[in-house]
Amino acid sequence: MNIIVTGGAGFIGSNFVRMALSQRPEWRVIVVDALTYAGNLENLDGLEKTYSGRYRFAKADVADSAAIEKLFEQESPSIVVHFAAESHVDRSVLGPMDFVRTNVLGTATLLDAARKSWRDKAGRFLQISTDEVYGALGDTGAFTEATPLAPSSPYSASKASADLLALAYHKTFGLDVVITRCCNNYGPYQFPEKLIPFMISRFVDGEKLPVYGNGMNVRDWIHVEDHNRGVLLAIEKGRPGEVYNLGARCERNNIDIVRSLLKLLLTAKGKPAVDLDSHITFVKDRPGHDWRYAIDPSKAERELGFRPEVRFEEGLAKTVQWYLENEKWWRDVQSGAYRDYVSKVYGA
Numbered sequence: 001m002n003i004i005v006t007g008g009a010g011f012i013g014s015n016f017v018r019m020a021l022s023q024r025p026e027w028r029v030i031v032v033d034a035l036t037y038a039g040n041l042e043n044l045d046g047l048e049k050t051y052s053g054r055y056r057f058a059k060a061d062v063a064d065s066a067a068i069e070k071l072f073e074q075e076s077p078s079i080v081v082h083f084a085a086e087s088h089v090d091r092s093v094l095g096p097m098d099f100v101r102t103n104v105l106g107t108a109t110l111l112d113a114a115r116k117s118w119r120d121k122a123g124r125f126l127q128i129s130t131d132e133v134y135g136a137l138g139d140t141g142a143f144t145e146a147t148p149l150a151p152s153s154p155y156s157a158s159k160a161s162a163d164l165l166a167l168a169y170h171k172t173f174g175l176d177v178v179i180t181r182c183c184n185n186y187g188p189y190q191f192p193e194k195l196i197p198f199m200i201s202r203f204v205d206g207e208k209l210p211v212y213g214n215g216m217n218v219r220d221w222i223h224v225e226d227h228n229r230g231v232l233l234a235i236e237k238g239r240p241g242e243v244y245n246l247g248a249r250c251e252r253n254n255i256d257i258v259r260s261l262l263k264l265l266l267t268a269k270g271k272p273a274v275d276l277d278s279h280i281t282f283v284k285d286r287p288g289h290d291w292r293y294a295i296d297p298s299k300a301e302r303e304l305g306f307r308p309e310v311r312f313e314e315g316l317a318k319t320v321q322w323y324l325e326n327e328k329w330w331r332d333v334q335s336g337a338y339r340d341y342v343s344k345v346y347g348a
């Protein structure tokens with residue numbers, strides 16, 4: 001069975017591809033990725049050799065309808081798992097149009113190719129989405145699948161648009177679409193612009209760790225392996241046209257995460273984990289910064305049997321260790337363009 005994984009060279013996608021190849025021997029995985037700044041072939045190192053015959057990499061832009069239709073003709077996929085996206089909120093503030101193009105037009109292009117390809121055969125489209133489509137919460141409550149969409153950033157608005165298109169293709173054309181909406185992921189191969197790997201890289205570089213606002217904003221965290229376990233379950237057990245929230249009931253405020261990282265990093269460097277706040281600088285808040293996210297994953301637990309396995313403290317310690325052991329990887333992905341981006345967001 002052929003399965004197309006878009007965005008398979010990115011953080012969550014590459015972790016998914018490794019999991020799928022090792023746990024689903026009956027699948028042949030075709031990674032479709034444009035290799036933007038966030039996509040790296042190094043993230044897929046060794047797979048060609050280990051899984052030859054069951055793995056293909058195709059460089060293509062999901063918004064390029066000719067390239068996507070050709071891939072559908074060549075591969076006749078039974079499943080599309082759509083991870084490809086522009087994924088970083090701060091970049092969407094600097095340049096929203098790339099987000100509209102990839103996340104909205106790209107998703108529409110894939111949905112339409114699937115509609116044409118699956119006229120005479122069954123196929124399932126798994127739309128990978130985010131809890132950010134629900135907007136911000138106050139101090140209490142959690143997002144359920146019935147929470148109205150109220151995105152704040154160009155990133156989350158483009159993801160919400162993509163979700164609505166996917167649901168419309170289900171209602172109008174009967175396309176077998178399932179949507180998962182997950183909370184903040186962490187783990188290996190995350191591009192060092194997102195909170196956890198960014199702070200680790202700053203610490204290693206001897207720089208202060210920039211916390212937005214007062215650091216009290218809350219995110220709900222899940223290890224990437226647990227997210228991907230949920231994606232596999234949604235592919236295999238999800239009901240057509242349904243949305244499943246994925247989360248691990250692990251809310252933390254940003255300042256606590258940064259302090260936990262500092263403790264782990266200082267200890268790893270053989271230094272006493274004291275005076276943590278001397279490593280932190282509070283910087284100007286992100287425009288439209290969502291206050292709090294919290295996912296209610298009850299539906300996925302009930303219907304899919306979803307059970308996250310990684311305890312946050314353990315997963316965070318392993319992640320810190322991974323970044324310390326893989327400094328070459330995160331230095332290699334930090335191109336000149338990346339450094340230019342950092343100075344735009346944080347100042348010189």
Ligand code: NAD
Pocket residue numbers: 006007008009010011012013032033034035036037038039040060061062063082083084085086087088102106128129130131159181182183184185186190191
């Ligand atoms: P990422 O930025 O690390 O990777 C995105 C991948 O998509 C890269 O490999 C990139 O090259 C590729 N890509 C970008 N534009 C493309 C295009 N036009 N055509 C083809 N490929 C393109 O992102 P991620 O963190 O791995 O997120 C993957 C998906 O999961 C996204 O859809 C995101 O919205 C969703 N998600 C992420 C999180 C999170 O915490 N990171 C949480 C919930 C949902």
Ligand code: TYD
Pocket residue numbers: 088089090184193194195196198210211212213217218219254286
């Ligand atoms: P991020 O990893 O960008 O994910 P998202 O915005 O999609 O939730 O940010 C997580 C939280 O950390 C968010 O509240 C913003 C905050 N943050 C900082 O305080 N400083 C930083 O340098 C970054 C990148 C994020």
